[in-house]
Amino acid sequence: MKEYTPSYIKLFQTGELDNRIKILKERLKGCIVCPHHCKVDRPNNERGFCRAGANMVIDGYGPHYGEETVLVGKGGSGTIFFSYCTLRCAFCQNCEISHHGEGYEVTPSELAKIMLSMQSKRCHNINFVSPSHFVPQIVEAVSLAIKDGLTLPLVYNTGGYDETDTLKLLEGIIDIYMPDIKFGDNIKAKKYTMSAKYFDIVRLAVKEMHRQVGDLKTNEQGIACKGLLVRHLVMPENVADTDKILEFIRNEISKDTSINIMSQYYPAHKSYTFPELSRRINRNEYNAAVKYAQKMGLTNVMST
Numbered sequence: 153m154k155e156y157t158p159s160y161i162k163l164f165q166t167g168e169l170d171n172r173i174k175i176l177k178e179r180l181k182g183c184i185v186c187p188h189h190c191k192v193d194r195p196n197n198e199r200g201f202c203r204a205g206a207n208m209v210i211d212g213y214g215p216h217y218g219e220e221t222v223l224v225g226k227g228g229s230g231t232i233f234f235s236y237c238t239l240r241c242a243f244c245q246n247c248e249i250s251h252h253g254e255g256y257e258v259t260p261s262e263l264a265k266i267m268l269s270m271q272s273k274r275c276h277n278i279n280f281v282s283p284s285h286f287v288p289q290i291v292e293a294v295s296l297a298i299k300d301g302l303t304l305p306l307v308y309n310t311g312g313y314d315e316t317d318t319l320k321l322l323e324g325i326i327d328i329y330m331p332d333i334k335f336g337d338n339i340k341a342k343k344y345t346m347s348a349k350y351f352d353i354v355r356l357a358v359k360e361m362h363r364q365v366g367d368l369k370t371n372e373q374g375i376a377c378k379g380l381l382v383r384h385l386v387m388p389e390n391v392a393d394t395d396k397i398l399e400f401i402r403n404e405i406s407k408d409t410s411i412n413i414m415s416q417y418y419p420a421h422k423s424y425t426f427p428e429l430s431r432r433i434n435r436n437e438y439n440a441a442v443k444y445a446q447k448m449g450l451t452n453v454m455s456t
């Protein structure tokens with residue numbers, strides 16, 4: 153792909169972006185932003201499962217070089233870490249931020265300035281980490297940033313527990329979707345994340361993401377500008393059901409899906425209350441996951 157202009161510019165110019173913000177903000181009143189559907193009054197700071205209130209909370213931001221090479225390039229990925237989470241995994245590696253909401257509040261106008269500061273530092277994209285519960289406020293911030301010159305691709309970096317109706321309102325706004333698919337079985341997902349029907353929900357979400365942006369495309373410098381990049385963390389004893397996840401991607405998304413099969417699981421937070429989660433994975437477990445992806449005919453497998 154040569155020159156890439158994010159489609160949010162057009163949505164902004166036609167006034168459609170403002171329309172989306174209005175609809176998204178409605179979803180916060182009696183909150184149905186994510187699949188938990190807590191129906192709490194977020195604008196008045198009532199809190200549901202995620203524990204987030206009216207204002208966005210972030211734990212930090214900056215050029216990040218630890219993401220996939222296609223996102224990082226020379227300038228880094230302009231990463232913004234949102235506090236709180238819709239999943240609350242037992243093995244969470246950032247529970248102070250995700251579970252306890254460590255961080256500080258930012259207004260949409262402050263978030264817009266953060267995005268523009270990372271654009272001026274020559275980051276290649278704006279990477280929203282754990283954005284699911286703050287989608288309306290993030291889109292409002294994006295609109296303010298566009299007004300002041302934002303042109304970078306936007307990355308939606310999520311645990312995958314996303315409401316499809318909310319995602320539909322992001323069509324033409326988000327350029328790169330980067331969901332985890334953590335579990336290939338609803339019952340195991342409920343045991344380790346407290347979130348119901350995870351595999352059903354993430355399948356619908358990833359299908360919607362792929363419908364919007366297709367397979368991952370890069371520019372002439374090899375930097376991602378649009379598309380889907382799935383992440384999957386291999387777990388001990390195959391508790392994640394990696395094979396079912398790879399079969400879903402191959403059969404229901406695309407054989408050319410970019411997928412990062414990750415090996416960095418380590419026991420954290422409450423992992424030690426589950427004997428099967430109390431160790432790292434071994435080389436055989438990781439190699440079996442990569443081999444299965446190859447056997448399935450997936451053509452864009454990354455290993456980290």
Ligand code: SF4
Nearest residue numbers: 183186189190200202
């Ligand atoms: S975003 Fe938070 S409050 Fe809203 S439905 Fe999801 S978990 Fe509940």
